[in-house]
Each structure stands twice: as C-alpha cells, then as structure tokens.
Amino acid sequence: MSKVRVLQIIKGLGLGGAERVVCDIVRTLDHSRYELTVAYLLPHKNALVAELEALGVEVVCLSEGDGMGVASSLRLWRLLSSKQFDLVHAHLPSTGIWLRLFRPFFSFRLLYTEHNLWSSYGLLIRWLNRLTYPLNSVSMSCSVQVWRSAGERGIVIRNGIDLDRFQVSPAKDMAGNARICVAICVANLNPKKNHAMLLEAVATMPLREGFRLLLVGQDGHCREALEGQAAALGLSDIVIFHGPSADVVGLIAGADIFVLSSQFEGLPISLLEAMAAGLPAVCTNVGGISEALIDGETGYLVAKSDTERFSLRLSELVDNESKRRDFGAAARKRAELNFGLEKMVASLDAIYCKQLAQ
Template identity: 30%
Template sequence: MFGHEPRVFHLITRLLKGGAEAKTIATVQGLEGYEFTVGYGAEYDPDQVTTLERDGITTRQFRTIRHYNPVTTIPAVFAVARYIRKHEFDIVHTHSTEAGIIGRFAAALASTPAVVHTVHGVPFADDRNDLLERFVLACERRAATMSDRLVTNADAITADYLSYDIGTPDQYTTVYSGIDLDRFRDVTPAEDIDGDGVRLLMVGRLADGKGFDVFLDALEHLSRDNLSVYLVGDGPQREWLEREVRTRGLEATIDLLGYRSDIPEIMAACDVFVLPSYREGTPRVITEAMASGLPVVATDIAGIPEQVADGESGYLIQPGDDKALADRLEELIASREHRQAFGATGRERVEQFSDEHMVTELETVYQELLE
C-alpha cells in the first residue's frame, strides 16, 4: 500500500510532564512500523524532547501554538500546514484543545489523507471566560468535521462531547489511557516518605482546577494526629500552596515534594490517593495509584467513574465538596482492612488500563484509516 512506513505526525499543545504527553510518548514509542514525528507548542520540557529524540523520533517546535491564546491561532495554522504539506504525512494525530484545533485546520489545508484527534479531557468549564468558551466550542465543532476519528479516554467524555454537538457517534472510539503496570508492582517504598501514621498522597500539576483548595479544606475537618500528607508536583500554584499551608498551620502535616520522577516508589510508601479535581479526563495518575494498590478518593467527573468503582476500589465525591472528601478519608484512615480491600480491588480493575492495551487499540484505529 505504501512505498514507505506510514508517516504519522502527532501534534500537542504543550510537551510537559502531564498525562496527555505521557500517552502521546507511550504511543510513538510503543508502535512499530510507523515513522513518527512529534510537534509541540511554545511550552515544553527539554527532558521530554530528549526522551523522544533518543528513541529516534523527530520533534518540531511551533512557537505560535500557545495555551488558550486565540491571537496566535491563525499564524499557527499556516505554519503547521506548511510543515505537514512538506513532509507528506499519511496521518495527522492531534492532542489537547489548542493543538487539536490548529492541527486539524492545518491538516485540512494540507489535504492530509487521515486525521485523528484525541480528547484528553473536556475543555469546557463554568469558571472560564464566556467569550473564550464560545470560541473554543465553535472551533471544536468545526474541527470535528475535519476529523476521521475522535478518540476519547472514556465513554463519559464521548457522551459529553456529543451533548455539545461536536461530531457524530460514528466518529468516536474510546481508548483508555495506559501505563506500564509493571513499574508499580513489587516496588521498594521511597525512604523519604517517613511521616507518622496514615499517609495521604496527591500527585498532579500544581495548577488551578486540581482541587488543592478542597483538599486543604477537608484536612481542616480531620484529626491530624498520626496523619501525613504528601503533595507531589510543580506548577503555578506552588507559592499559593506554600502560603496556605503556613496560614492554616499545616506545616507539620503537609510536605510539598515538588516534581519527582520516582512516583511508583512514593505510591508504594503511601496509604490513600486523593484527587479532588474540578476538571479531568481519565487521569493516568489514578491508574498508577490503583496499580500500586492504593484506595482512591476522587471526584465523580469525566472518565474517573470508569476507573474507580465507588465503594469497591475507592470513593467518588462531587467537585468542591470538602466535607464529603473529609468523611470518606476519615473512613479509610480509621481502617487498615478497609484500605487493603479497596486496594486489592483496584489492582484487579487496572488490567484494562495497561499501555500495551492502549497501543493495540490505537494501532487498530490507524490501520482502519490507512486501509
């Protein structure tokens, strides 16, 4: 069919160390028989670029692709279209909101044979500028008409997008985000996670929408005797969190560990995983916690209910409900047997979220389009 390996161009808004980036990198590293290029916008982590290039994957930065910056959108479309046309890609696979819109308009201009877009999370939220929300929605609806396949991380996200009249049901395929499950099994616990009593863990970018405020409010409802809390990650809310911890007198309870590369070891040293986000897709970090045998307390949004069985492998709460979060944590803190039972169930459920399964499902999408 081809005189060459199929050329696939992945385009993502930011190449940082988040879940969308991890899924993209796992895909291009895990699939054989394709020639991959990964494009990214103004924000990137040099380590991620090095990881890709070390594996022989071409990378290309587009400085005009910026997070929620409509002003640079049109120049970015033309820059990406020129690049796609020059390299004659067989598939353009876009990720995240900005790159998804820019990349699909560019692919249409370049007459790319097949276009795939992965929705990593629902970008619409009540706390954002209304004019920007309407602009993004209009762009998403138009870009969907330029897509051969729309891949979501959960059935719930597909339903949400269809409720906004984005695309048609036959365009959608659910592919759960996968991880390397073996990295989270039989792990030696991190030695510096040495707090007293039950250890609560939250891992994520320190940014608006992750629910750090809810977590701090919940902690104020709990007895903090024999309780240690670890927050792992970095981001724009770091200084705010440090101030809040001091203001609330939580210095003896909470450790802000910053960015860490030893997440499996940290999880192995903790007892309960918490993620009270306002916005998510299907968070890889929840899958990692389940693979580590941790009970999970998270919000009942997007694809999280497809990961966490409420009352079986963890608890689901409504976004912003600090009292419910405190109540559920109190139950788990009080009973080691309860924590172990939930953790065991999570380990059983997590098999469907392996990276091998994810890559196989995505290859099926590619093959269907190439044929």
C-alpha cells in the same frame, strides 16, 4: 515496504497526563511499521522531550514562544510539506483545531483525541472545537464521560498505562506508633484541580497525627496561595509541596492513599497509576473517574466540592490499614483488566490501520 509516516502533535511535552499518553503511544507502537514524529508548541514544556528522543523519534518544537502565531504556523506548514504524513494524530483542542485548518491542503488522515470534558474549556475553544470537529477523519475520547461531553461523536478509547512500571509494594513496616500514613495527590497546581478543597478536607480530619499529604505537580501560579492556606489551616507540618517530579512511580510506591479533588477530569493518568501501584483512592466524582474507581471497592467517590465527605472518607482509609490493603488489591486487579497500555495501543493501532485502508 515503506513505513507509515505518523505525526503526534500536542500543545506541550511537560509532565501532564495527556503528554504521558502521547509518550507511551510513541514508545509502544511498532517502530518497524511506523515512522514517528512528535511536534509540540510550548518550548518551556519540554520535560518529556529527552525520553522521546532516546527512542530515536524526531521531536519538533514549532514555536519560539509565539504560540499558534504566524511563525509557528509556517513551521507546521513546512513540517507537513516535507514529511508528507499519512496520519496526523492531534491531542487536546488547541492543536486539534489548528490541524483541522491545515487539513484541506494536505492528504493526511486526521485523528483527534479529546482528553478533557468540553465544559473544562473556555467558551471560544468550545465554539471552535464544535465548529471544526467534522473535519476529523476519526474522533476519539479517553472516557465515556468525555465522549458524552463531545456530543457522543466518534469512539471511546480509554487511557492505558504501562502496568509493569508499577508494582504493588509489600506491606510497610507497622512497628510502633511512629507509622506515617501518606496520601499523595499527583496533579498540577491549578484551580481546576481544586487543591484548596483538599487542604480544607485535611484540616477537618478528626485525627491528623501520623498523617502526611504529599502534593506532586507543576507549581503553576497557585502554589503561593496554597502554601498560605496550608499555613492558615495549621497544616504546614503535614502538607508537603513537592513540586514536579520525573519519578512519579517512586513517589506513588512510597504512599498509602491516592487523593484527587478535581473539578474537571477526563480519565486521569495519575489515578490509573495509583491503581496499578495498589493504592486505594479518594476522588471527586467528575469526568471519567467513576469509570476507573469503583466506590466502596477500590476507594471512595465524593461529590465535587463536598469537603466534609471527602474528609470523612480520607479519615476512614487513614484509620483502617486492612481496608487500604483490600481496596488497593482490588484497584490493581481492575487496572490490569481494563487499563493496560497494550490494550489502549492495540485499539489505536486498529484505528490507524482502518484509516490507512480508506
């Protein structure tokens, strides 16, 4: 029996949440049933390429820097023609819109996953997404809030993570007064993640002695401004700009609290990973975050841009090791019940099978 030919396509393969989801889907699907290919557009966002190739998966970069230009469109056409895919699964609106334009010329079923709130996209992308959305064979959203932002079209398949990669760390050494409490933020340095508000919240914490904030993520064009802000707020010795890392698992394992101050989110993988590692969290209440983080049980939800509240909630966890431990245990349990990778991929596999039967 021949394998089902599946193309996963996304804009880039950098160290981002949607990219991590694509890699985990490819790794977990049954390779005895599926012949998998991954295509991406941005050649400079290739951090996850080696991981995919190590699985024996063909990875194709469609662009040499022209984005969705004529040359990359011709490469995509040749790829679709040569492989004769049964299913094409597009992620994020740019590649989704692109594939919808190609679909009338091919016989594949087109699956699309929305990873962000529509309000986080520019006006042109929102308009094109809305105009072409009916061309999807099936539309999926990573959270209920994302589904609602898409006009409640399609179905919800929540993000999942490999829980086995994240083990709850044993109680850390509490000897003496040299104990350092580390809050970690895993988010690329761009305005939508609102690191500026996070720095302001840390600056207004009543007590900062023995506290560190670790910022992990691609630097983007905001790092210089954020470093300047940290210096102006007197946080240069407290805030650590780590940059991107392939070892997020290890960094999260060494932290005590997870923080995220985003203005927009779908269902952040970094939050799910922190929950799996048994970390309590303080996050802004945007997108699908409230579908994962339960306020007062696994951490705290704060209104978007409420710097004062964010500071108070973070201080509360920094000062209360017992509460951190209780919230963290509840977070791990919630991750196990709701956000395992196997659950997400099983739901996706069922959708694939249903589409193939049509």
